[in-house]
Amino acid sequence: DGGITQSPKYLFRKEGQNVTLSCEQNLNHDAMYWYRQDPGQGLRLIYYSQIVNDFQKGDIAEGYSVSREKKESFPLTVTSAQKNPTAFYLCASSPGDRGVAGANVLTFGAGSRLTVL
Amino acid sequence: EDQVTQSPEALRLQEGESSSLNCSYTVSGLRGLFWYRQDPGKGPEFLFTLYSAGEEKEKERLKATLTKKESFLHITAPKPEDSATYLCAVPLFLGSARQLTFGSGTQLTVLP
Numbered sequence: 001d002g003g004i005t006q007s008p009k010y011l012f013r014k015e016g017q018n019v020t021l022s023c024e025q026n027l028n029h030d031a032m033y034w035y036r037q038d039p040g041q042g043l044r045l046i047y048y049s050q051i052v053n054d055f056q057k058g059d060i061a062e063g064y065s066v067s068r069e070k071k072e073s074f075p076l077t078v079t080s081a082q083k084n085p086t087a088f089y090l091c092a093s094s095p096g097d098r099g100v101a102g103a104n105v106l107t108f109g110a111g112s113r114l115t116v117l
Numbered sequence: 118e119d120q121v122t123q124s125p126e127a128l129r130l131q132e133g134e135s136s137s138l139n140c141s142y143t144v145s146g147l148r149g150l151f152w153y154r155q156d157p158g159k160g161p162e163f164l165f166t167l168y169s170a171g172e173e174k175e176k177e178r179l180k181a182t183l184t185k186k187e188s189f190l191h192i193t194a195p196k197p198e199d200s201a202t203y204l205c206a207v208p209l210f211l212g213s214a215r216q217l218t219f220g221s222g223t224q225l226t227v228l229p
Contacts, residue, residue: 004160033216035219040221041221042123042204042219042220042221042222043161043204043206043219044219045216045218058216090160090161105163105166106151106161106163106217107163108160108161108162109160110159110160111158113158
């Protein structure tokens with residue numbers, strides 16, 4: 001079955017450490033996204049990528065980094081510069097622009113919950 | 118400023134008690150309004166897309182409607198399994214492209 005796989009599901013980090021969250025999709029989607037979700041708040045966009053080897057900052061990119069070396073993979077690194085990294089992180093993908101930018105249905109992974117100790 | 122706002126933040130219903138959730142938006146040139154359902158600890162699942170005022174879509178006990186300023190998600194005779202957080206989203210400009218911007222959600226609890 002096609003879908004998005006995020007790992008790990010739970011991750012604990014000490015302050016000052018970088019951690020990388022994995023996101024893999026087998027939907028043959030062109031676009032991939034990372035969102036952050038905090039309690040009582042909506043999803044906020046961290047980074048997105050419309051095509052391999054290209055990505056753009058979202059609303060809250062500071063303290064995060066990404067790469068898009070393969071169409072199927074879009075890993076997110078939470079760096080030590082991120083002051084409040086404890087959150088639920090969601091990866092998503094969509095078929096791509098199709099001329100109506102941002103109006104595609106997103107398919108989400110199950111999420112990764114990061115806790116800073 | 119373009120934005121999307123959902124109300125109420127939380128809603129508790131008795132099984133069978135119909136109600137509506139609201140999503141209001143301010144955006145120039147709406148390119149679709151999306152509804153998602155999110156269960157605790159999971160990623161959101163797509164429900165509906167609406168593109169023009171007057172449009173309606175239904176799925177089981179859910180019906181989504183759209184006006185020029187807001188969307189409603191009507192829940193008819195809800196069951197406990199309808200308990201979830203319901204999110205709406207609209208594409209807003211971020212730099213040179215539109216990206217989905219989500220409201221903060223309505224947490225629905227349906228009591229048996």
